Amino acid sequence: MKLTKKLAIMSDLHLDVNHLDSRYIEILIQTLLDEGVTDLHLAGDISNDFETLSKPFLALLTEHFTVSYNLGNHDMLGMTESEISDKDFQLRALGDKKLLSFAGWYDYSFCPEISLEQNLRTKNTFWFDRKIKRKFDDPTTTYQILAKLDDTLATLDTENLIVAMHFVPDKSFLMTHSKFVKFNAFMGSEKFHDIFMKYGIKNVVFGHNHRSYDKIIDGVHYQSKPLGYKREWHLVGDYFKAHPEYDAPNTHNLHRRYRQLKQIKTFDTYLLEHFSEEIKRSVIFF
Secondary structure, eight states: OOOOOOEEEEOOOOTTTTTOOHHHHHHHHHHHHHTTOOEEEEESOOOSOIIIIIHHHHHHHTTTSEEEEEOOTGGGTTOOHHHHHHTSSEEEEETTEEEEEOOOOOOSTTOTTSOHHHHHHHHHHHOGGGGOOOSSOHHHHHHHHHHHHHHHHHTSOOTTEEEEOSSBOSGGGOOOSTTTGGGGGGTBOTHHHHHHHHTTOOEEEOOSSOOOEEEEETTEEEEEOOOOOGGGSHHHHHHHHHOGGGOOTTTTSHHHHHHHHHTOHHHHHHHHHHHHHHHHHTOEEO
């Protein structure tokens, strides 16, 4: 009897920032089990501390699922270039399908109108990745990753291949708000899409942008359903609907509304009671 595989892909759990303790993790595992998941892949940004937080978490997950992952930028904190490379471009079999996973990076091509110097100033002033030590500059790092992706796909039968990565592979998924558009420089590279088209890749899952997408572009089915930070969860809006007495001006502002709700004792209880719903909104099945 052939065992039926069910793959779940999630990204951007941010265990530490979200304070996902054993209560939340137990709900996560049980929700995936209830969905019949046999295989789990995490597409980056598990936590800011891979050794102390992410490794024990991954070990716990392996008690219930066959687990794989690719790094996100937050996972790379404190890693050497060699350690990052060793975890990149992993291939695993999933019944009649295969999953190729890698992190990706960015080359500023999503912000061609902004100078290299200005992008670097923005990164070194505001962006998390200023804490990450890569061996080469960002465009060179991305060029090397793109070359390896091209070489890797050239050796594979891509008919039933699923690709999981962390960074954004196409300009269709960029931020549009004027306040954040400068950060698109650090989202990814439009050249990933070109390579996916070249090899006829049909399914790509990514994260990083903390926005949900489900879109077919040039025959490539892109999906992204990151869990993201608590302040971004659908459950925050759901709580306001369930408790209109707490609704107030500026509750559309993610930071302000979350700070407001954190002061309410019943809010964390509500999140725990409904966390399974947020997981189901944040998982992609194959």
